[in-house]
Amino acid sequence: MSNDFITYITEFEKNLKRLFHNSFDINKLSLERGMPSSLLKEIMSNNPLSVAIPEKFGGRGVNVKECLSVLSSASYESLPLSLTFGINIALFLEPIAKYANDKVKNSIFQRFMKNQNMGGLMITEPNYGSDALNMQTNYEKVGNEYRIKGIKHWQGLTGMADYWLIASREKTASGNLGRDINFFICDVTEEKQRIEVSEYYNNLGLYMIPYGKNIIDIKVPNTYKLEPETSGIKMMLDILHRSRMQFPGMAMGFIKRMLNESLEHCKKRIIGERRLIDFDQVQYQISRIQSAYTIASAMCFRSSKISGIENDLSNKGIEANTMKAFVTDLMQESAQNATQLFGSTGYKMENVAGRGILDSRSFQIFEGSNEMLYTQIAEMISKMMRRKKEFNIYKFLKGYELTLKSYDYFKYDLDFIFSPKIAQRKLIDFGKIISRVISFDFVLDMENSGFRKDLVSNCLEILKLDVSRLVTTFSQNNKVKQIEEYTENSYWYDFV
Template structure:
């Protein structure tokens, strides 16, 4: 394992994850992928074991840990052949809630979340906006003690199966703000109370993403469910996005290591022309190259987690998070292609799981932030080059 627990408590929690993954093995994930089914039984067990409450404060029944442990859990799921996509949204959303939810939200909802209620979805992306979050058009108007929300969201993951959703809307139109990053507000939507004002259409994708398009018209959210200050939501999203990128990086390190392990195992066992194919340099070198890259990334990623735990400034954390996400997505994709080449036709066959993992990995080169946008971040914020957009 390239990412290791740092103490006995982390070891104990990660051993619980390993036991869970013995039940929900590669065959389970292959079946869910082929049927395009939401893994509700896995998720229920995940929550029942308390793994969903890692980022919820202890005073509300949670574990009270941080992004580091959440990242290790996601890494472990993928390393065992699972698909942590179905729980990572819960983690980065609860990270945001733990930092920015007010006292009333904490008292009303945190114990439910610690006891298994699911905060899986972030309703952010819009069809005409993409990555330019400041241009979102979903609008929330104050009416009495509620906000009434109208808008259109797309690629909202897992929302059909969630209990709570964090929704991003403008409370001040773009044209009326002095700074384009102002006027955006975050709302916690309790979907257990009903989905009046929301229509959903599932979007079928190349892997089992369970993503939806949402049409919102007349959705009422109590004023007390605003997260943080009205109009300051964009700045809270920055905290969420850094946490998200660390977690995505951990997931992709898990996938990359899984691909390498599969490639090594197959290369040692496959015999052609009376020789193990692993003895051929044409097989050895691609595995060795991607593994060397993976070792380097893991070291950098762990350095970033230490900076996060030490409370370094937002810019430093953002640098680590973005570079880690970029490298992890690239290396995992390369590792998947190496495994596919070494397996040959068997890699293309559904039963080995290589093609499934490769499809799942490809997502993270375009989402939740594209690789080019991360490169633009590195160029401007780290290297000091002029902003390109």
Template sequence: MAIDSAAAALNADGHKREIDAYLANLEETAKRVFSGRIDADVMGSNRGMPPFVLRDITAARPLAAFLPGRVGGYGDSPLAIQGMLDVMSYQSMSLGLMMGINGALFIQPVSKYADREVGDRILTKMAGGHAMGGLMITEPEFGTDALSMQTAWRATDDGYAIRGTKHWAGLTGWADYWLVMARQQNDKGALSQGIDLFICEQDHPEQRIEVIERYKNLGLFMLPYGKNKVDVRVPADHRLNGGRGGVRMMLDVLHRSRMQFSGMAIGFVRRMADEAVAHVRSRVVSGATLIEYDQVQARVARIQGQLALISALSLYAAEHASATKDLSREAIAANSTKALCADYMHSSSQSLLQLVGAKGYATDHIAGRSVVDARPFEIFEGPNDVLYTQIGAKIVETLRKKKTNDLGGWLRAEYAAGADIAKLGSELDVTIGERPAQRRIVDLGVIVSRLHALNALCELASRGFPPEHVAAAAGTAAEEIRARLDALRHDTALTPADDLLQRAPWLSYVQTPAS
């Protein structure tokens, strides 16, 4: 037994060294490609990705992180996945997202749920860097309400016919393979409540998806988005089948992708932190460097605290989000990770822009680009408001089943480590009504997401993470939690007015000064 344990440890160390070497090569390649050759030009106002970028990046095999060992990948290693996304996103958010789309939204579900022969043929081609894949869910009339989609499939003699319209799928017009989500249509034209996923191969005439409009996306200029017409016929072995309902399979895919958001977020926020620190240490204002000002110190500390919390969630994903696990029921952890990471990406980019000032408000500056590149992450793959609502609603349901309104007691029991590191003692003593307003449910979702991250931070701290960064993270999350707890205690109703204000609505209230 001792010999077996030693052999396993040796293999694990060897695997880690192999991944470290793989990531080091990726980092050197990405740094070389993005250092001066394209930064000011392509990452400014131009769209698309120069061929040499894809050539050089794919030569370093970034997608090997997601690919199973049977086709030459790293066996879907969470260590390789989180590390690769970090490296790519540090240099370019578009590049990081491109890898995330290919890996989390195509390679992983195909590897896990597709027919083995079909899947391995496609994944082998992707392993060579000769193909990309994406996922089509959203429709023009059905975004957040995705399960009401109108894209329909029906069985044919030799497979399935699928018809509908999809949009905002990353890699529109670029992907060689698509996973298309659709609902079954019966003989009367009615659509079922369930959903299914199908592989479409663009090189096959009957499976080709037509791009009918290309969108001028506000940010992420390197990635193409648009509207797509789906009118295809696919073989029977192109339907994904995980031995479970389609909704549960979809949740497993999306929850894993949301947990892996931390890989993209850590690279992005790490870049924001590095840029911010470099700027405030060199910029002199009124005879002092910016870092000497208390307000600036607080901004930088928050960015660093956000980075540490994302680091903790990245560790959590590396140890809890492997492809072998069924994550369909892990909504709180997955939604918390995605929403918090997206919030912090946007917040850190806004802080960097504020610190840099006017120079940063340009499409060819990292600060300006980062603001528009980070913003959509709070929208796609589940808008943050919706994800926070889902988290909060689940907690309200749990309290109702326990027949208690003692929210504070439940939070202290469920997130004891997080509450302790953030020094949230009696401040958590808050009750919640039987049917709280939706905005208060959102507040609750934010609180739980931060406590989930704080629990992960405690684990990271116990393994030797730098104490100064742990303290910044705990203070950052505690500040946000206290603000939301205050909102729960003092619920102020906000109701929109029926009438719209006209031109210069203040004009009639001007008082003429007495002579």
């Protein structure tokens, strides 16, 4: 990092600590819906979103490592705040910087820099969820405008954002919807572009962020349409994959907080005549959080090198899915471990670990559920194996660009034949296995740049253990199915 940014991020972190621990009570705030405007104003006084605005518009230059650092610093104090920044950076500002018409960029960026505006992304619909290709929100060209109609829901910053990027499909003259997807900028401060919030959701966790259902019937200027380099679908993949590669930034600070809180508590907590940290199982649980810290660090390291807006990430699904799915699993596991170490104290909403279970859980679901992303990883690897006609996992990974450094550490567990014709539950296990091996490749790459070796060594032992367990599960002949009409002859009381 440049000295300029070190100074900047240090001041930003000091301000957050002052605001959340002195000026406001983070524990009380976490139990209330929304964020006080006075708090948000003071947070934004540091212009944290400037990291995602190009230099020629007064920003810091859309440098990935700076974006991830801001997300990490925010998530150390507040995961909802970090997600708020993540939505703005990855799902609005970066797409605007890369794909928006030059005529509209300046006014948007100036409002973010000077007026503390915010923006989000609308893709998800009530009846289609992750099936984005079948979304029903549509647009028609009417003179110099586009008319957009539809319903979107579960958008973070619902009713709060000043700008939206809205995904929709073209409505043809016959009334059918085109296959491609396009994105339009919506400025809700304009009369023709106001979006009706028909319902606010009582989201479980992340209370500071409003979610809800949005009714869209707007008209936007033709310059508000994003300009894809090839197709709209490839643009969407580029946007989503870049966003998934920023999840490690949000995870980084959160996992570090779980680790620091756990270490501090376990050093002070006395059980009998022993410190809690002196117990073997406690050391193992903390080592797992440390392993998560190492992996999240490595993902930030990797993302900083490859996910800039100058790069096309539309074909980087395996890396993007690996980062998003695995690091959010690690967030949830770290919160669970930290809560367990705190004991009954962890089961208070004002405890950062217990609250972290709720706040991090949704990260495993939104922007592609982890089960879906692991399945996609498995399917993409399976296609590559078929093309190469190599189904021995170890031999395949030996020649795969994302596992060239790590494959040999897992030889004992991965030297077996993979059959592509397996159930989805097996594909999920296989996707998890691949994600762990790829992630350790990231770790080794970071170690070569000077990252401390003892953390890498511990991380390897944890990952080898986890891969071994996953391979055991994968190899089991599990065909169990649900029983729909299960109530007959199933009430225990009748048999006593």
